[in-house]
Amino acid sequence: xxxxxxxxxxxxxxxxxxxxxxxxxxxxxxxxxxxxxxxxxxxxxxxxxxxxxxxxxxxxxxxxxxxxxxxxxxxxxxxxxxxxxxxxxxxxxxxxxxxxxxxxxxxxxxxxxxxxxxxxxxxxxxxxxxxxxxxxxxxxxxxxxxxxxxxxxxxxxxxx
Amino acid sequence: xxxxxxxxxxxxxxxxxxxxxxxxxxxxxxxxxxxxxxxxxxxxxxxxxxxxxxxxxxxxxxxxxxxxxxxxxxxxxxxxxxxxxxxxxxxxxxxxxxxxxxxxxxxxxxxxxxxxxxxxxxxxxxxxxxxxxxxxxxxxxxxxxxxxxxxxxxxxxxxxxxxxxxxxxxxxxxxxxxxxxxxxxxxxxxxxxxxxxxxxxxxxxxxxxxxxxxxxxxxxxxxxxxxxxxxxxxxxxxxxxxxxxxxxxxxxxxxxxxxxxxxxxxxxxxxxxxxxxxxxxxxxxxxxxxxxxxxxxxxxxxxxxxxxxxxxxxxxxxxxxxxxxxxxxxxxxxxxxxxxxxxxxxxxxxxxxxxxxxxxxxxxxxxxxxxxxxxxxxxxxxxxxxxxxxxxxxxxxxxxxxxxxxxxxxxxxxxxxxxxxxxxxxxxxxxxxxxxxxxxxxxxxxxxxxxxxxxxxxxxxxxxxxxxxxxxxxxxxxxxxxxxxxxxxxxxxxxxxxxxxxxxxxxxxxxxxxxxxxxxxxxxxxxxxxxxxxxxxxxxxxxxxxxxxxxxxxxxxxxxxxxxxxxxxxxxxxxxxxxxxxxxxxxxxxxxxxxxxxxxxxxxxxxxxxxxxxxxxxxxxxxxxxxxxxxxxxxxxxxxxxxxxxxxxxxxxxxxxxxxxxxxxxxxxxxxxxxxxxxxxxxxxxxxxxxxxxxxxxxxxxxxxxxxxxxxxxxxxxxxxxxxxxxxxxxxxxxxxxxxxxxxxxxxxxxxxxxxxxxxxxxxxxxxx
Numbered sequence: 001x002x003x004x005x006x007x008x009x010x011x012x013x014x015x016x017x018x019x020x021x022x023x024x025x026x027x028x029x030x031x032x033x034x035x036x037x038x039x040x041x042x043x044x045x046x047x048x049x050x051x052x053x054x055x056x057x058x059x060x061x062x063x064x065x066x067x068x069x070x071x072x073x074x075x076x077x078x079x080x081x082x083x084x085x086x087x088x089x090x091x092x093x094x095x096x097x098x099x100x101x102x103x104x105x106x107x108x109x110x111x112x113x114x115x116x117x118x119x120x121x122x123x124x125x126x127x128x129x130x131x132x133x134x135x136x137x138x139x140x141x142x143x144x145x146x147x148x149x150x151x152x153x154x155x156x157x158x159x160x
Numbered sequence: 161x162x163x164x165x166x167x168x169x170x171x172x173x174x175x176x177x178x179x180x181x182x183x184x185x186x187x188x189x190x191x192x193x194x195x196x197x198x199x200x201x202x203x204x205x206x207x208x209x210x211x212x213x214x215x216x217x218x219x220x221x222x223x224x225x226x227x228x229x230x231x232x233x234x235x236x237x238x239x240x241x242x243x244x245x246x247x248x249x250x251x252x253x254x255x256x257x258x259x260x261x262x263x264x265x266x267x268x269x270x271x272x273x274x275x276x277x278x279x280x281x282x283x284x285x286x287x288x289x290x291x292x293x294x295x296x297x298x299x300x301x302x303x304x305x306x307x308x309x310x311x312x313x314x315x316x317x318x319x320x321x322x323x324x325x326x327x328x329x330x331x332x333x334x335x336x337x338x339x340x341x342x343x344x345x346x347x348x349x350x351x352x353x354x355x356x357x358x359x360x361x362x363x364x365x366x367x368x369x370x371x372x373x374x375x376x377x378x379x380x381x382x383x384x385x386x387x388x389x390x391x392x393x394x395x396x397x398x399x400x401x402x403x404x405x406x407x408x409x410x411x412x413x414x415x416x417x418x419x420x421x422x423x424x425x426x427x428x429x430x431x432x433x434x435x436x437x438x439x440x441x442x443x444x445x446x447x448x449x450x451x452x453x454x455x456x457x458x459x460x461x462x463x464x465x466x467x468x469x470x471x472x473x474x475x476x477x478x479x480x481x482x483x484x485x486x487x488x489x490x491x492x493x494x495x496x497x498x499x500x501x502x503x504x505x506x507x508x509x510x511x512x513x514x515x516x517x518x519x520x521x522x523x524x525x526x527x528x529x530x531x532x533x534x535x536x537x538x539x540x541x542x543x544x545x546x547x548x549x550x551x552x553x554x555x556x557x558x559x560x561x562x563x564x565x566x567x568x569x570x571x572x573x574x575x576x577x578x579x580x581x582x583x584x585x586x587x588x589x590x591x592x593x594x595x596x597x598x599x600x601x602x603x604x605x606x607x608x609x610x611x612x613x614x615x616x617x618x619x620x621x622x623x624x625x626x627x628x629x630x631x632x633x634x635x636x637x638x639x640x641x642x643x644x645x646x647x648x649x650x651x652x653x654x655x656x657x658x659x660x661x662x663x664x665x666x667x668x669x670x671x672x673x674x675x676x677x678x679x680x681x682x683x684x685x686x687x688x689x690x691x692x693x694x695x696x697x698x699x700x701x702x703x704x705x706x707x708x709x710x711x712x713x714x715x716x717x718x719x720x721x722x723x724x725x726x727x728x729x730x731x732x733x734x735x736x737x738x739x740x741x742x743x744x745x746x747x748x749x750x751x752x753x754x755x756x757x758x759x760x761x762x763x764x765x766x767x768x769x770x771x772x773x774x775x776x777x778x779x780x781x782x783x784x785x786x787x788x789x790x791x792x793x794x795x796x797x798x799x800x801x802x803x804x805x806x807x808x809x810x811x812x813x814x815x816x817x818x819x820x821x822x823x824x825x826x827x828x829x830x831x832x833x834x835x836x837x838x839x840x841x842x843x844x845x846x847x848x849x850x851x852x853x854x855x856x857x858x859x860x861x862x863x864x865x866x867x868x869x870x871x872x873x874x875x876x877x878x879x880x881x882x883x884x885x886x887x888x889x890x891x892x893x894x895x896x897x898x899x900x901x902x903x904x905x906x907x908x909x910x911x912x913x914x915x916x917x918x919x920x921x922x923x924x925x926x927x928x929x
Contacts, residue, residue, distance in 0.1 A: 024280070040352075040353070041190065042352045042354070043850050078183065098819050101404075101651070102648065103177070104351070104403030132857075139404055140819060141861050142861050143863060144819065144822070
């Protein structure tokens with residue numbers, strides 16, 4: 001199982017060909033082998049959601065997936081949210097509503113919220129809180145995260 | 161356009177910290193790597209107490225990629241981890257060794273360190289290290305009789321005592337006595353980022369570097385230099401982004417020492433990242449105390465005396481804080497109330513659990529719960545309302561500054577300013593307490609289990625004695641502020657920039673704030689005890705005033721104006737009436753460069769240093785109020801309405817203050833209802849994942865109304881500010897207990913935190929009987 005094999009990952013539309021052991025988690029490969037350290041590791045057992053990335057558009061825990069399972073699938077991380085210098089509406093809303101303090105959980109929340117709203121643009125407040133409950137934040141008490149996501153939802157719909 | 165200065169203090173500007181964090185370009189400890197680095201993995205004790213007979217390393221050493229495996233014998237020259245406040249002979253025997261030598265005392269204690277070329281390999285090899293341990297008996301309850309420690313000592317390391325007056329006589333005079341036995345569970349900060357440390361030795365400069373430092377880099381440099389017998393000149397600490405501090409992050413732990421020693425010995429950088437399970441059993445725990453407290457009151461409910469004996473569950477060793485949590489608990493227990501006689505004895509006891517230290521609002525979260533439960537009990541005993549019993553005992557604004565013959569954090573308690581009753585009135589009115597009381601009565605009649613709670617508290621902030629800042633204006637006009645402060649995500653850079661911007665007349669986005677680096681400024685006390693904004697902002701203000709004076713002086717010469725006719729606006733020195741020529745701060749810095757012919761006899765550079773010294777801490781205060789509903793079928797508690805009223809003296813950035821309060825509330829709610837490091841009777845930890853240790857999610861944390869007031873500026877610093885870091889968390893256990901108890905009929909049934917559904921359900925079932 002420890003024999004390395006070559007795989008190609010597509011992260012934010014860029015191809016990365018890397019040699020990895022089959023047991024290496026997707027988040028470790030994204031961070032250490034592809035140098036995209038915006039995706040964070042908070043628990044390595046799928047509870048905190050700091051490592052949330054979009055896999056074919058679906059928010060997933062990158063600590064619970066092996067990198068080899070992500071071959072030939074599209075991975076989106078926080079580094080891919082901006083368009084050039086232009087922040088994604090979700091990023092803008094997070095700073096405007098003070099939805100981050102230490103910022104460690106932020107990439108996971110951004111990807112979770114963007115993934116959910118791209119799929120379901122009309123989430124009501126209760127559904128939104130339900131989805132945001134998948135990830136943990138230890139600084140903000142969530143209130144400003146919820147506000148930011150609501151505001152971004154309106155922006156995203158307007159731009160869609 | 162007038163040249164009036166732009167206001168930055170008191171404005172909720174967006175944070176300077178946010179941009180890199182939003183785009184995935186933050187730099188947390190795990191994001192840092194150096195060429196040729198090794199990876200460290202710690203082998204930890206699986207046993208809560210035992211004699212270490214043998215460590216078998218052969219299988220682990222045979223794993224390809226393993227460079228070395230260390231046990232205690234490899235670090236015999238390193239002393240146990242020292243106290244930040246310096247040597248303490250009495251407590252010294254209880255300090256933690258870097259690696260366990262003959263005895264292990266808690267599950268998670270470092271026993272060996274594996275160094276390998278790859279983190280997966282290091283972990284594989286660590287799993288192959290086998291330990292032979294002869295089990296010994298364990299102590300898991302600090303309120304039971306002490307056990308032995310190291311053969312000659314007992315697990316009662318010390319007893320912290322404070323008090324004044326004649327408590328015995330007071331109890332003899334009392335019209336009524338109320339007595340409670342109250343416990344707070346074991347919980348901790350549990351930041352989302354686990355700990356991380358990278359040691360690096362730069363032989364070319366003979367400098368040993370610790371990356372991933374946090375909270376108190378300068379103080380830790382002093383401790384580490386003392387432990388290593390190394391000059392501070394050859395030892396530097398570097399803070400990166402910190403994924404939550406909360407008191408526990410940034411203390412010196414065994415792993416920090418090991419990466420430094422290894423970096424020196426291997427001449428290669430050594431990186432260590434904690435995994436979540438390790439964090440739950442290795443990073444500081446906090447809070448766990450049992451109080452046996454009694455109060456003597458007169459017939460009108462006035463406190464005459466409090467007598468408290470409590471048992472503090474320190475865990476297996478005494479770490480960097482020494483007895484600080486217990487000392488603070490003793491000094492802060494009386495809260496906002498007048499208290500003629502007081503006696504407290506805190507039994508500082510070791511147990512076979514993960515060592516404990518500070519967690520946001522240490523010693524106050526616990527004692528606010530204890531004291532406010534006591535106030536509710538007094539109200540019940542004397543048939544007074546819970547609001548009234550508090551009102552009768554509050555220290556009045558006319559009595560400020562109010563000196564108490566007590567000590568907290570080594571500082572005499574002098575409550576500098578406050579209108580406690582004024583804030584209580586405002587909070588009660590805005591919360592609509594009396595209307596809700598009527599609602600609650602009506603809803604109970606229809607069978608609902610609803611209740612109201614309130615708690616009052618005094619926080620402390622701005623621990624001195626001295627902090628500094630150096631400001632340097634670059635020739636492009638960028639203002640660099642070099643501080644000895646630290647950032648744990650609270651918005652430090654933004655608020656320091658706002659203060660400097662206001663005084664220097666520049667846009668706050670032109671200010672860069674340096675923090676957490678021992679190589680940029682000689683001294684600093686970092687970010688702890690809600691001190692960073694109070695201390696560093698005042699130091700920065702002093703430095704900024706000097707820079708402003710120097711800029712105006714230089715500009716007056718160049719513009720041929722009187723200094724008094726000049727001011728600074730938008731980064732330019734201009735005439736106050738906005739007429740005539742102007743000159744930018746950048747150009748002034750250019751005129752002040754060493755080789756400048758216009759500099760005259762002024763010292764080179766548009767730069768100055770400022771130091772702020774304070775004799776005492778400053779004390780913000782607050783009221784927390786809650787309305788809760790219990791589900792009688794499950795015992796689940798839902799918070800229907802929550803308010804935190806808090807007087808911060810003067811808010812530099814109100815949005816950030818609110819953020820601190822709401823975020824702190826969420827942590828306090830965890831401790832009140834969900835979070836607990838549970839242990840079985842053998843000392844095995846039962847809460848080792850985030851699926852066992854339940855941090856509140858967006859579904860559990862309610863909306864919190866914040867009533868932020870600025871009625872009582874601090875009298876102890878020129879900016880008049882008080883700290884906001886801990887006011888949100890401080891009384892959450894107290895207020896939720898008060899409300900849940902009320903929902904259960906106000907019988908004083910809630911005596912312990914966290915209040916689990918099992919406890920509530922059992923209480924409800926008992927009420928039905």
